[in-house]
Amino acid sequence: xxxxxxxxxxxxxxxxxxxxxxxxxxxxxxxxxxxxxxxxxxxxxxxxxxxxxxxxxxxxxxxxxxxxxxxxxxxxxxxxxxxxxxxxxxxxxxxxxxxxxxxxxxxxxxxxxxxxxxxxxxxxxxxxxxxxxxxxxxxxxxxxxxxxxxxxxxxxxxxxxxxxxxxxxxxxxxxxxxxxxxxxxxxxxxxxxxxxxxxxxxxxxxxxxxxxxxxxxxxxxxxxxxxxxxxxxxxxxxxxxxxxxxxxxxxxxxxxxxxxxxxxxxxxxxxxxxxxxxxxxxxxxxxxxxxxxxxxxxxxxxxxxxxxxxxxxxxxxxxxxxxxxxxxxxxxxxxxxxxxxxxxxxxxxxxxxxxx
Amino acid sequence: xxxxxxxxxxxxxxxxxxxxxxxxxxxxxxxxxxxxxxxxxxxxxxxxxxxxxxxxxxxxxxxxxxxxxxxxxxxxxxxxxxxxxxxxxxxxxxxxxxxxxxxxxxxxxxxxxxxxxxxxxxxxxxxxxxxxxxxxxxxxxxxxxxxxxxxxxxxxxxxxxxxxxxxxxxxxxxxxxxxxxxxxxxxxxxxxxxxxxxxxxxxxxxxxxxxxxxxxxxxxxxxxxxxxxxxxxxxxxxxxxxxxxxxxxxxxxxxxxxxxxxxxxxxxxxxxxxxxxxxxxxxxxxxxxxxxxxxxxxxxxxxxxxxxxxxxxxxxxxxxxxxxxxxxxxxxxxxxxxxxxxxxxxxxxxxxxxxxxxxxxxxxxxxxxxxxxxxxxxxxxxxxxxxxxxxxxxxxxxxxxxxxxxxxxxxxxxxxxxxxxxxxxxxxxxxxxxxxxxxxxxxxxxxxxxxxxxxxxxxxxxxxxxxxxxxxxxxxxxxxxxxxxxxxxxxxxxxx
Numbered sequence: 001x002x003x004x005x006x007x008x009x010x011x012x013x014x015x016x017x018x019x020x021x022x023x024x025x026x027x028x029x030x031x032x033x034x035x036x037x038x039x040x041x042x043x044x045x046x047x048x049x050x051x052x053x054x055x056x057x058x059x060x061x062x063x064x065x066x067x068x069x070x071x072x073x074x075x076x077x078x079x080x081x082x083x084x085x086x087x088x089x090x091x092x093x094x095x096x097x098x099x100x101x102x103x104x105x106x107x108x109x110x111x112x113x114x115x116x117x118x119x120x121x122x123x124x125x126x127x128x129x130x131x132x133x134x135x136x137x138x139x140x141x142x143x144x145x146x147x148x149x150x151x152x153x154x155x156x157x158x159x160x161x162x163x164x165x166x167x168x169x170x171x172x173x174x175x176x177x178x179x180x181x182x183x184x185x186x187x188x189x190x191x192x193x194x195x196x197x198x199x200x201x202x203x204x205x206x207x208x209x210x211x212x213x214x215x216x217x218x219x220x221x222x223x224x225x226x227x228x229x230x231x232x233x234x235x236x237x238x239x240x241x242x243x244x245x246x247x248x249x250x251x252x253x254x255x256x257x258x259x260x261x262x263x264x265x266x267x268x269x270x271x272x273x274x275x276x277x278x279x280x281x282x283x284x285x286x287x288x289x290x291x292x293x294x295x296x297x298x299x300x301x302x303x304x305x306x307x308x309x310x311x312x313x314x315x316x317x318x319x320x321x322x323x324x325x326x327x328x329x330x331x332x333x334x335x336x337x338x339x340x341x342x343x344x345x346x347x348x349x350x351x352x353x354x355x356x
Numbered sequence: 357x358x359x360x361x362x363x364x365x366x367x368x369x370x371x372x373x374x375x376x377x378x379x380x381x382x383x384x385x386x387x388x389x390x391x392x393x394x395x396x397x398x399x400x401x402x403x404x405x406x407x408x409x410x411x412x413x414x415x416x417x418x419x420x421x422x423x424x425x426x427x428x429x430x431x432x433x434x435x436x437x438x439x440x441x442x443x444x445x446x447x448x449x450x451x452x453x454x455x456x457x458x459x460x461x462x463x464x465x466x467x468x469x470x471x472x473x474x475x476x477x478x479x480x481x482x483x484x485x486x487x488x489x490x491x492x493x494x495x496x497x498x499x500x501x502x503x504x505x506x507x508x509x510x511x512x513x514x515x516x517x518x519x520x521x522x523x524x525x526x527x528x529x530x531x532x533x534x535x536x537x538x539x540x541x542x543x544x545x546x547x548x549x550x551x552x553x554x555x556x557x558x559x560x561x562x563x564x565x566x567x568x569x570x571x572x573x574x575x576x577x578x579x580x581x582x583x584x585x586x587x588x589x590x591x592x593x594x595x596x597x598x599x600x601x602x603x604x605x606x607x608x609x610x611x612x613x614x615x616x617x618x619x620x621x622x623x624x625x626x627x628x629x630x631x632x633x634x635x636x637x638x639x640x641x642x643x644x645x646x647x648x649x650x651x652x653x654x655x656x657x658x659x660x661x662x663x664x665x666x667x668x669x670x671x672x673x674x675x676x677x678x679x680x681x682x683x684x685x686x687x688x689x690x691x692x693x694x695x696x697x698x699x700x701x702x703x704x705x706x707x708x709x710x711x712x713x714x715x716x717x718x719x720x721x722x723x724x725x726x727x728x729x730x731x732x733x734x735x736x737x738x739x740x741x742x743x744x745x746x747x748x749x750x751x752x753x754x755x756x757x758x759x760x761x762x763x764x765x766x767x768x769x770x771x772x773x774x775x776x777x778x779x780x781x782x783x784x785x786x787x788x789x790x791x792x793x794x795x796x797x798x799x800x801x802x803x804x805x806x807x808x809x810x811x812x813x814x815x816x817x818x819x820x821x822x823x824x825x826x827x828x829x830x831x832x833x834x835x836x837x838x839x840x841x842x843x844x845x846x847x848x849x850x851x852x
Contacts, residue, residue, distance in 0.1 A: 020788045214722050220709065224698040230656055230689060231709040232682030 009284055016330035018298060023329070024322050033314065038307055040141035045306020046105060052306070054191035058261055061195045061296030062087070065253030066209030066276025067290040068198075068205060073246040075209070077287045078239050080124040082129060083250040084273025086122035090251025091258040094118030098161050098176045098258075107179050109211045114180070115194075115255050122251015123244040125151065125226060130243035134236060140243065146293025148273070152324075156267040165264070173265040177254035182260035192260030199291060201249070206287040218242055250276065278327055357382040357544050358403075358513055363412035365398055372398040374410075374568040379561075380513065384546040385535055387555040387576070390565035391784035392755060396548050400515055403546075404436045405429040431458070431676060432513075433508025441498050445491035447502040452490060457508050470507060476507045479541065480534050495643065496527040503534070514538065515546045522556055524643045525812055525844035532558045550784055552584050553813070566590050567694070571604040585785060594789035599796055602820045606634040608669065608772045609804035610655070615664030617650045622651040626828045627664070630806075634769040634772065636793065637805040638818030640830070641812055643847050647828035648808050649690070652777050653807070656687055670772055672812035680849055682710065686766035686803075693757075696762040699751030705766050706750045707732045741789075746783075758786035763794050774798055774805045780814060790816055812847070816840060 010310040025035040033269050044058050048337060051066040073080035097103070097114040104110060129143040159171035166174065182192035186200045209215040221235050257272070279297055283289030304319035358380040373395045380386050390396045401407040401592040403414070405423040413420050416432060423429050426436075433534065443452045450470060457469040476482060484500055485493070493501065499519065506514055516535075520528045535545050535558060549555055555562060556576060563573040564587045572587050574721045584594045610632040617625040624647050632638045642648060654662050670684050688696035697706050708728050710719055732746055741754055741760045749757060759779065767774070776795060780788040798819055799805050808825075809815040822835035826845040833843055 031740070170836055211722050213718050213723060216705070216712055216723055220698055220705075221700070223700050224694070226695050227698050245448050 012262030013282065013284070013289070013293075013330060016333050017326050019173035020325035020329045022266050024325055028314075032352065033312060038312065038314070041310050042303040043306050044126070044303075044356030046303030047260075050186065051189060051268045054186050054189035055238070056295075056299045056302040057195050057304050058190040058192065060294045061192075061198045061260070062253040062257045062270070062272040063275055063297050064198045064202060064291060065256070065277050065293035066250050066272050067294045068202060068287060069249040069253070070277045070280035071283060071287060071290045072249070072283045073223050073242055074280060076218035076239060076242045077225060077240050078130075078246065079139075079247045080126060080129070080144050080233055080243055081141060081277055082126065082148050083276045084271060085144070085148035086125050086247040086250035087254040087268060087273040088151045089125040089254070090118035090122035091254030091265050091269060092158060092163070093121030094255035094260045095173045095176065098180045099174045100163055105116060110180050111259065115252065118255025118258075119248040119252040122254060123245050123248030125251070126243045126247020127240065133242065134221075150269060155172075155265075159265060171267050171333055175264045176259065180259070181263060182256065182309060192256065192261045198253075198256070202287045202291040209287065210298055211218070214238070218268045267350050273325070278323055282327060282330060357417060359415040361413045361415070361777070362415070362822040363399070363402060363409045364720060365402065365407065365410050367597065371562070371568045373402075373409075376565070376568075376570045378563045378570060378573045379559070380544045380546055382512075382544045383542050384561060385539050385547060385559045387547045387549065387553055387559035387562045388503055388565065389549055389562060389584070391588060391786065393567070394565040396565055396760070397517065399550060400517060400546075401458065404434060416592070430509035433510030433570060434513045434515065435500065435509040436515040437502045437506050437519055441502050441786055443490045443498060443501060443574045446489060448489050449484060449493065450488050452501060453486070453505045453508055454470070456505050472508050473504050476504050476511070480537060482534075483808050490527050495645070496524070496530075498533070499638050500506070511538070511543050513544045513546065515548070518550045519547070520549065520551065522644055524809060524839070524847040525627070526848055530791065532602070550580055556581065556584070562587045563799070564588050589786060591681070594786055595791070596817065597793045597796055598788065599818065603635045605764050606636060606802075608633050610806060611667045615654060617654055617662045618754070619650065620775065624828050625654065625662070630823065630830060632773070632804040632806050634802050634804045635799060636820045637799050637807055637818050639815040639822045640806070640808040640825050641815050641822060641843055641847055642810070642825035646825045648777065650823055650828070652690070652775065652808065655775055656685070666757055666848055668746065668773060684772055686771035687772040688762055688766055688774070688776040688779045690781065692758050693751070697750050697758060700749055701760065703729050703736070703738045703741075703750055704732045704746045706736055706761060710765055735764040747749040755782045756784065759783060759787065759791060763791060767794055767798055770801060770803070771798070772803055774803050776805065777808045779807070780811065788814070804810070810845065816843075
């Protein structure tokens, strides 16, 4: 029964992806674009050779980490939708620790400090929202999204001030020196070691969710906080831990991105945090599912660049259209499945447990 | 007046009703009784047009009819009062009545409905404040609004689903008087219940359902309680286990001294003092919503703000600090689905909700599922919990099995203090007896039990001491040396 259900949900997700992709291609075809040509370029651009593959994987990394951030939070009933802000703060702290605020000139310690610092920075930024809820009753879902804007302008201020690169007036950090970059797995590609670590973290979280007291308690809290509290689970403390870990994962994503891919920071640093929410939902909040959906989104993004480069005149944003469609189709499918699954049994249950 | 013949209804493979026939006479109070799952609600839903029958006919005044929706039922003069009131709290009582009468669009229609409602009020001798919003009415008043609402359909047949579930004894008497006068004026009343004492008090004819079959339908006269219960259950009624007198000088396990709790600027507990000793069941009676939930929260979660002093003492010394308190307490919460269980999780997970982090169920922060399964299987046998397998989500179990699961989890490690809140809500005779017996058994074994219960009869049957909660205040009674009636008066705030 359990296996059947998980197969069903995996099947539904894959079907949703395929159907959405097909639908978008169909629309493009109706607009006069060659669907097969687009699909071909898209595939080449995503997985055509080792260069493209490593680009896809590198693009997967921030999506995976922000996806895990959203996934672990949602699963525990903490509606942290501020991965964007936590990602930015993480990137900012990280770039700072690797440039202007460097603690030591030694290479490895600097990289480790920058990575850890980024994660802690993102985590603390999220804890700010958690504290607002705990002691001031501000819902996390509000404070995290509002703190996204605060983070954006804060980072812009810092990039125009203490961290600004010399000789520029734009809000932009100095470039990190090459020796402090994250080591790459394949030469001349952007496939940095952080990608590997992100996938390991996904596996780790999977085990934590399934096998540990912490994973069980956060699951119970997410499903029924009242019952969790009455059962003696320290709900408030667990949720604070979760929001710290969640923000930390997003911050880690920012740190990896800046240390491994861009090597400098501008305030307008992509919208990986928001994309992470979609990744988490597509992965059904399961860390392994999130790994696959991040990979899918990463390949979509990277492949779309190749589509844009071709002479077809399509912008790479077409990838975002596909992502949105995928989510919509999946939500529809899920609604359909749940209806089918619930209705007959619910009636029997209602009849069998008469009077309630 | 109304007759049903050979009604059957299936849900998938589940046989909810099978060839049920019964007759309802005008001017009579008829009862439909049965355990949970016997088909009572299904039958009523068919009569009220909420469900179509698979087979069988319904005759109304001798002519076959098809009741395809509640609107059709109302047009025929059938009204229904639901167990959980279906009123819009923000609207006034009159607006609620008009809403259902379906003529709200024309002011003439509204006046007509208002006049009809006033007429029914007069006939029943009620003076309800019909212009007040329903949210400001007491439970008993809301029920009267629903009755008027149902009668405005024409008053040929009035169906009441478990109407006494949340009423104080005096309110039950008033309700019965109203039903009698309705019957006397020609309305047929159909009364659904599983409380046999009430059924025998006011009904003339009875239909007993058991697992979808009408095992008896006819006159009530000449049938004893025991015979009725036997027909209903299809076996022997479980006996209450004996209760030796409580030990003298048992130590106080829970002591509340002068506890006051405020919620959103209103005081919900007024200087409550209370002691529960070991080997004793202290019952707290009261109409729901008089501060019981605040009392429960305050005992269950000492971190919530409250003035006064609460102490929980134990004979065991080496409880782990962080979660120790919860291990001493057994809490059987009022709403098992929201407070006691996680419906989406498996039977096993719910059974371990309280102890999952302790050895041998977890080690070094990792869960040891093999121990979970054997523990759960043992408890399920002990408490006779029935479910297809251990991975079944708890939400799919019947109410009785869900409550047994909560009991199994809370009572299995012989707790020293038990807090039980409406522990038999929604349970049938067998399950109710089981639950109450478990509480008495724990008491006999030396536990201190605080029982907060809306059902006065069940409460009085097991309590060694009884206090009454009214508007946040607790008044002690010297039960068993005081009468049931005087406790009933206290429940309504009338001081003896």
